Amino acid sequence: MESIKVFCPATIANISCGFDVLGAALDTVGDEMIVAKTAEKGIRITKIIGQDLPLETEKNVAGVAGLALLAQAKYDGGFDIEIHKNIKPGSGIGSSAASSAGAVWAMNALLGKPFSPSELVGFAMQGEKVASQVAHADNVAPALFGGFTLVRSYKPLDIVPLPTPEELYATVIHPQIEVKTSDSRNILKTKITLKDGIQQWGNLGGLVAGLFRSDYELIGRSLQDIIVEPIRSILIPSFEDIKITAMQVGALGCGISGSGPSVFALSKGKANAERVADQMKKVYQPLDIDFDIHISSINQQGIKIIS
């Protein structure tokens, strides 16, 4: 195998009570990448279609993630990478993670899988660092593993894939305003009350149990974020209205995707996710804000070869 084309899913990170630790992959939104082995050493980003992003390897998240892998690989050649960018950068659904994870996943496949999925997370995090200064894992892990994934620990890195109930669907609305990940981090408080912490980890425990039991009601009761959402939501136009109307039509929960500005809701069943989408649209249509909206089952597989 000298060249493959892969699908790299968009991902929702910071899922409510799972700030910095819990993410999930989507099925219907993602980038495509063509990665080819070359005799020439190093990594070249040969083409980016769909977005205006840097072609220089050291400035491109896929390039940096790829170089991290290449530094550890027993391989004398290099790789050419062509990126068909469908996920808008800065949307909050793991645009940089899809490129970082896709690059290292494809390279690993072409090399005969010398690296474990957890090692790939480590390489892809180097790409994430280029995009947001912080080497976070809660987008690249679900992109690589599929489904819901928990980052139990960063030092050492410990990724725990979680079961994904079959009828769980996501609705994601992306208002086309700019919220920089770094800004979104800077407005967070560095301290929280112990009382709020207890409530947050109680909810995270409930959410994990709900995923294992496919207990949609428990998932719904647990999808709460009393720590980050109250602060970050001020950066997102009409967040409260989006959330209230989504919950009114039966969403299990609703929160900020990643560091925003996208807002996600989880529903039981596709029909419900579509009703949520309709309501979200109704909130944004009267405002002077362009938006994209996505409805997707949760991707169980992660990155996959499409040709």
Next chain:
Amino acid sequence: MESIKVFCPATIANISCGFDVLGAALDTVGDEMIVAKTAEKGIRITKIIGQDLPLETEKNVAGVAGLALLAQAKYDGGFDIEIHKNIKPGSGIGSSAASSAGAVWAMNALLGKPFSPSELVGFAMQGEKVASQVAHADNVAPALFGGFTLVRSYKPLDIVPLPTPEELYATVIHPQIEVKTSDSRNILKTKITLKDGIQQWGNLGGLVAGLFRSDYELIGRSLQDIIVEPIRSILIPSFEDIKITAMQVGALGCGISGSGPSVFALSKGKANAERVADQMKKVYQPLDIDFDIHISSINQQGIKIIS
């Protein structure tokens, strides 16, 4: 049925990363209570064997919990309660919870089970309030449900019973020094860093996943408490030595039981739990501190009728 005798298990609360939300019940340590219906209204504590505790209904945790149930019950009579107290008050393994939970569980059984387990938790919490000023649920919930239980939320009360891997054993050492629950609460900081919070809820998610998968290694990696243990452990003589030696002989994790002074370790298998007990004894024997030590499988059933 006019009278029953029940076994009320001791419980470990505040299990490492699950501060205030996660508890587990023990099999081999517990109180026995004889509860009998009476034509006379109200509740009488007729006898307490084994410990010097108040017989006045309003000052006794079982009495107060029972009165909370009685206020909601459609029942014209009352109850006599006799308590055989094997769990030492102030030990940190749910002494007051065993009495509170045992009283309401037995009364509910005698009345034909008009109340759900969750409602019983609510009544028993009223007893807990007498003992420690705070109506916490992380001892009474496992006493009533058995196994590991998560208190996802206090308002509204939401108890999530978790699966308990079969080979999980607890070793609990109770140094006979006094640590008041209220003191133990007062030394805690009211604020924590967001960074520590993230690590704590990552671990709690991992622990819940480990319990569902019977993944003892994941349970072990997740049994960490970076928030409360570093502060409270200064109240417990030789805590560090106890923990280090327990881990050296293969304990999955080790922490403070409840608000102390008891220290628990979890192990895979009874033989390992016994090795841990031997090591713990070696730490305390040279010191001038009396101690009890318990080895127990995790109680899967909760309170049960013994005659």
